[in-house]
Amino acid sequence: MTPATMIEQAFAPAAAAIDSGNIPCAVLGVVTANGERAVHWAGHAQIEPVHELVSRETWFDLASLTKVIFTTARILHFVEAGRIALDDPLVTVIPDLRQYDLNAAERRLTFRQCLAHNTHLPAVEPLYTYGQDPGTLRAFILQRVWQPGPPVYSDINFMLLGIAIERITGQALIDQPLPERFSFRPDPKLCAATEKDTWRGRIVRGEVHDENAFALGGASGHAGLFGTIDGVLDFALSLLDGSALSPESIRAIRTRESEKRTVGWEGFYPGWHGGDACSPETIGHTGFTGTGLWIDFERGLAWSLLTNRVHPSRHKDSGILNLRRATGERAVALFDQHGRLSAT
Structure with a gap:
């Protein structure tokens, strides 16, 4: 054959x-x-x-596939470079995450938990129905009081990771270098x-x-x-x-x-x-x-x-x-x- x-x-x-x-x-x-x-x-x-x-x-x-080809790989590269650790909380690079409630559960979320979908965040939210201003929507994601629930496969986890990549690099995701x-x-x-x-x-x-x-x-x-x-x-x-x-x-x-x-x-x-x-x-x-x-x-x-x-x-x-x-x-x-x- x-x-x-x-x-x-x-x-x-x-x-x-x-x-x-x-x-x-x-x-x-x-x-x-x-x-x-x-x-x-x-x-x-x-x-x-x-x-x-x-x-x-x-x-x-x-x-x-963006989650694994881009986001996961990029986060792991930052870990390898010593910029972050998998078990660091997201607030290490996103200090304004739920900034009005320092005891909020989101402030305790780690990179590992978000990557493994082991959080309380929902699967998805129709954010686009709230408007199309990217900066305002990012702020909404960071300040939203997310209702707690059992761990599920969640787009919100990776939205937060994407914001973390932008904060670490100082560059919008759409402008990030790619293979x-x-x-x-x-x-x-x-x-x-x-x-x-x-x-x-x-x-x-x-x-x-x-x-x-x-x-x-x-x-x-x-x-x-x-x-x-x-x-x-x-x-x-x-x-x-x-x-x-x-x-x-x-x-x-x-x-x-x-x-x-x-x-x-x-x-x-x-x-x-x-x-x-x-x-x-x-x-x-x-x-x-x-x-x-x-x-x-x-x-x-x-x-x-x-x-x-x-x-x-x-x-x-x-x-x-x-x-x-x-x-x-x-x-x-x-x-x-x-x-x-x-x-x-």
């Missing part, structure tokens, strides 16, 4: 989803620890108002379209789909990053080969902070989006727009499935959970059978 045939077989569930109209397009990429990679793609980057084919060079709104093939300001003509947004009154393309990130100026700690499949695979390879982070940081993203969460990432559990064929040493993350990345450290294998499942509307059943699981299980099975999965 040729590498091209193997990646095509791994892509079969995505091809079926495109043919059935569940998603407009998909790009699947796989990379191994020794640098072999395979990429396959099909479908349309845009179907409204006109049809445009997807390609290997198409830029996708990575949505919550090649990533951007907070992509060329819209190169991007896959996302939703026909009733709030903005247009098809969203080349601007962040997430309303809160848009209102915060186009980039936030939880969303706003765009990238190509090869950019995502480059990042995955840098974790597999240890070049992106220190051994201590790699250990942190692989070590459980809770049943399902590590520092920044989700760890393997039965029924998760990455599929049940993953080894227990697999971490992953998904994005609302239809993106995902999984890294199996035991196998030395990573794969990313990028789709624009919310185009032209999020209000349909795209079957994304089953698609992700089937894709991951096929990619792992083919790797186990053949020991390689690469094609140019």
Whole structure:
């Protein structure tokens, strides 16, 4: 079996989803620890108002992959540089967090807790409905009396981390330096379209789909990053080969902070989006727009499935959970059978 045939077989569930109209397009990429990679793609980057084919060079709104590719990695780099410690409270760099109540629970939140979604903060809040002034919305996030609740996967955690990055660097997130093939300001003509947004009154393309990130100026700690499949695979390879982070940081993203969460990432559990064929040493993350990345450290294998499942509307059943699981299980099975999965 040729590498091209193997990646095509791994892509079969995505091809079926495109043919059935569940998603407009998909790009699947796989990379191994020794640098072999395979990429396959099909479908349309845009179907409204006109049809445009997807390609290997198409830029996708990575949505919550921003949390791991940008925010988590950047925070860990600050830890490695001695600028902060994971168990430092956020007020170390955001002293005005809940500044009118020095006993507020938010003032005790640590970087580790926010990265691992181990806080009392809610999953999400429609901040964009309060206005679109980025400075005022940041102040609202910092001074809001957040209602306590059990730990949940929370965008608010990463909004706070994004503000922390801005405070440490003195630079807005949208202006932060990024690796090649990533951007907070992509060329819209190169991007896959996302939703026909009733709030903005247009098809969203080349601007962040997430309303809160848009209102915060186009980039936030939880969303706003765009990238190509090869950019995502480059990042995955840098974790597999240890070049992106220190051994201590790699250990942190692989070590459980809770049943399902590590520092920044989700760890393997039965029924998760990455599929049940993953080894227990697999971490992953998904994005609302239809993106995902999984890294199996035991196998030395990573794969990313990028789709624009919310185009032209999020209000349909795209079957994304089953698609992700089937894709991951096929990619792992083919790797186990053949020991390689690469094609140019």
